[in-house]
Amino acid sequence: MQLHNSLSRSVEKFEPIEAGKVRYYTCGPTVYGYPHIGNMRTYIFADTLYRALKLSGYDIQHVMNITDVGHLTNDSDFGEDKLELGAKKEGVDAWQIAQKYTDVFFEHSKLLNIRTPDVVCKATDHIPEQIALVKSLEDKGYTYRTSDGIYFDTTKDESYGALGRLDKSGLRAGDRVEMGEKKNKTDFSLWKFSPEGQKRAMEWDSPWGVGFPGWHIECSAMGQHFLGDQFDIHTGGVDHIQLHHCNEIAQSECGTGKRPFVKYWLHGEFLVVDEGSETKMSKSLGNILTVQSLLDEGFDPLAYRFFCLQTHYRKQLKFSYESLKAAASGLERLYQQIAPLTPDADQEISMSDMAKTLIKPIFDDLNTSKVLAALWTHLGDASLSKEDKWSLVKAADLALGLDLTNAKQKISFEVDPKLQALLELRCKLREEKKWQEADVVRDQIHAAGYEIADSPDGAKLVKK
Ligand SMILES: [Zn+2]
Structure with a gap:
């Protein structure tokens, strides 16, 4: 290493x-x-x-x-x-x-x-x-x-x-x-x-x-x-x-x-804010965004992780919602490619040689973008079997932490109607400016394992 x-x-x-x-x-x-x-x-x-x-x-x-x-x-x-x-x-x-x-x-x-x-x-x-x-x-x-x-x-x-x-x-x-x-x-x-x-x-x-x-x-x-x-x-x-x-x-x-x-x-290295000038994000400059700000804009926080992993940790990374949006759809596409590979019952198997090669760049001063690039290439390789690809996904997930093995749930999770009803109730309470009651409902949703992402197209549930 x-x-x-x-x-x-x-x-x-x-x-x-x-x-x-x-x-x-x-x-x-x-x-x-x-x-x-x-x-x-x-x-x-x-x-x-x-x-x-x-x-x-x-x-x-x-x-x-x-x-x-x-x-x-x-x-x-x-x-x-x-x-x-x-x-x-x-x-x-x-x-x-x-x-x-x-x-x-x-x-x-x-x-x-x-x-x-x-x-x-x-x-x-x-x-x-x-x-x-x-x-x-x-x-x-x-x-x-x-x-x-x-x-x-x-x-x-x-x-x-x-x-x-x-x-x-x-x-x-x-x-x-x-x-x-x-x-x-x-x-x-x-x-x-x-x-x-x-x-x-x-x-x-x-x-x-x-x-x-x-x-x-x-x-x-x-x-x-x-x-x-x-x-x-x-x-x-x-x-x-x-x-x-x-x-x-x-x-x-x-x-x-x-x-x-x-x-x-x-x-x-720093995350810098895209304002024409390369200003670092800092509390004293008052240009801060939090994970909550990303949720409020409708982003899955893992899209931000994906965004970070595309750039080497020793390089400055310029943040903008444009580029985060691009990362979010990249991650979504990755989940969509992976979801059909999900086996019915996942067995613990030792890491294949191909998987070991795939994650190798992580040992070269944490070259995460190279692991991602190799994953894309292999997923698109028609000569590989479903099982081969799944073993690559599992290895990449250990290195990157992007919840790739849960791709199926990520793209197709169907929200429990009870939770959906709670979400609608919270929206209604907020419209009526009943903030405290709305917060009680929000806490129930959190307790069930979901975050609420407020986006321009309305509120959505995001699995924690
Ligand atoms: Zn210290």
């Missing part, structure tokens, strides 16, 4: 630290609002990597964190905590915000067929580990104190910034960084004190005073806790390279004295 390693900026042969085992960490969501489909592209990529490792026969331990504290609105360690700010906006406390958006994240993941990692860990459940790591950095002389927190002195770590190829000043020209009392532009907070006279919903005692952890320390502490001082793979979005991941590496390697912290760093 070959993977692109951001450390070397090249595609390398993958060799885990321990033969046959992969310890794998994914930077998870900051749960202060709806995840947008650009965020979800990164998790589709992380999920594809998991599938490829699994198909390679590895025994995998996959960990993902939930950032539910300490991620500030300004990446240079100032501004407000995103969770506390979100709580203020919605008139609840930070704990409720975290719970609400963690649930939303996993609902959206499920709709996109993204598997839940083996371990999902919240930053707030691992405060002692984070304090212990800061303490060990302090004992080794890597930290200093300012009036608002404990900071990591990046000049003490000779290899600081290697992942991001940061120059001596540590910054790209034009970057502005708020310095506060920091000694160096690249220094970052490990522990922040609660603002004076302000009671935060989330704060803890520490050897330095009441406060909360900096954003980066959680991934170092939880990665170490669950996967050890050194592990194989770490993923995230390309926007993590310059700051978050450089800081994670510095904390972990200086804290444990072991290098490298992680052997392979993999990063997913």
Whole structure:
């Protein structure tokens, strides 16, 4: 298997630290609002990597964190905590915000067929580990104190910034960084004190005073806790390279004295919005679309997964409803080709050589579009038997997660008349502006395993 390693900026042969085992960490969501489909592209990529490792026969331990504290609105360690700010906006406390958006994240993941990692860990459940790591950095002389927190002195770590190829000043020209009392532009907070006279919903005692952890320390502490001082793979979005991941590496390697912290760093590219200019989708730019927005437009969320898989994860992907529509009809055509192949009783059979060849590109740095192209070709090949084709579909499904083996149900599912009646009732209630009653009916539909997609041609039921 070959993977692109951001450390070397090249595609390398993958060799885990321990033969046959992969310890794998994914930077998870900051749960202060709806995840947008650009965020979800990164998790589709992380999920594809998991599938490829699994198909390679590895025994995998996959960990993902939930950032539910300490991620500030300004990446240079100032501004407000995103969770506390979100709580203020919605008139609840930070704990409720975290719970609400963690649930939303996993609902959206499920709709996109993204598997839940083996371990999902919240930053707030691992405060002692984070304090212990800061303490060990302090004992080794890597930290200093300012009036608002404990900071990591990046000049003490000779290899600081290697992942991001940061120059001596540590910054790209034009970057502005708020310095506060920091000694160096690249220094970052490990522990922040609660603002004076302000009671935060989330704060803890520490050897330095009441406060909360900096954003980066959680991934170092939880990665170490669950996967050890050194592990194989770490993923995230390309926007993590310059700051978050450089800081994670510095904390972990200086804290444990072991290098490298992680052997392979993999990063997913941005989803950009098609507006003539290539702007990334981001909450601060206010151009976000969510999985719910896609459902509201009548799309099956898997059409978005299909859309993502057509482009390599290291290439920017331009989003527009036009191109999503094209992907949706592509997926529909694929389902239509596959449906007639569905056997009456599906048997577990070992993967055929032809199927192994079909999915091979997934092991070449996750070349999903090549797997799709090969699948199309084989489906159209009249010399192949129905059984042969079905075995290819099954293998492709393991690699791609597009629910291909359910093609029959996907294109021809007949809606239970009771559910259809509920859908009509909800429409009627909404027309009469009886929102609460309409929501009760919606919940019944959800409980039966369906989502409602509101489209210009009326509401439709989509199987969850
Ligand atoms: Zn992280």
